[in-house]
Amino acid sequence: MPKRKGRDAADISAEAAVPKGATDKPQSRRTAATEVKSPTEAKSSAPSYYLLKSEPDEFSISDLASRPGQTEPWDGVRSYQARNIMQGMCVADQCLFYHSNTKQPGVVGICEVVREAYPDSTALDSKSPKFDPKSHPEKPIWFMVDVKLVRELRRLVPLQELKQHSSGELEGMVLLSKGRLSVQPVTKQQWDFILHLAEEEPKEAS
């Protein structure tokens, strides 16, 4: 049952929707990824990396851990930018699970894409708080992917700590510049660095 992940921008009102061309075609796979892959590499190679935000009051990493198969649709995304990025996701792509809008915002775990973008059922369900009357089964506007827990991190890596590296290893990280985007690409370098931080002892802020 739908719970919303992340609160994405705004209920989009009536004709707001559907920037033309945006709607029906999941853009070619991989375009949203951070690194452009060579044609030979394009299909079945290294995963791409992302960050997914969720408010833990709505859906936390432990909620994911307790789901059957530790798998859950990432529904409720209502921002075109975020949706477009999500539509670029492929099975086996890796995602940081980020807790937002909470006392201790930060990265808490890793999950992976186990099903690529398909229509978001909460947008089609008139009883859902995330219902969007403009989305139709034949012509859905909003999409979700299924994600499966890979593991929880050894410790929460706080946003505050990530910011300390904003002009170093994490320079250019989308989280640090586009705070509001709830589905974001992450580079492999950023990914590796954050996982590395997660293995360290917590350092107190200075």
Added chain:
DNA sequence: GCCAACGTTGGC
């Protein structure tokens, strides 16, 4: 197609 007003996200 620019851009001011508006509304929301999300850190603090």
Added chain:
DNA sequence: GCCAACGTTGGC
């Protein structure tokens, strides 16, 4: 709970 940042809307 405040409010800055920023995405979206809609007038022109």
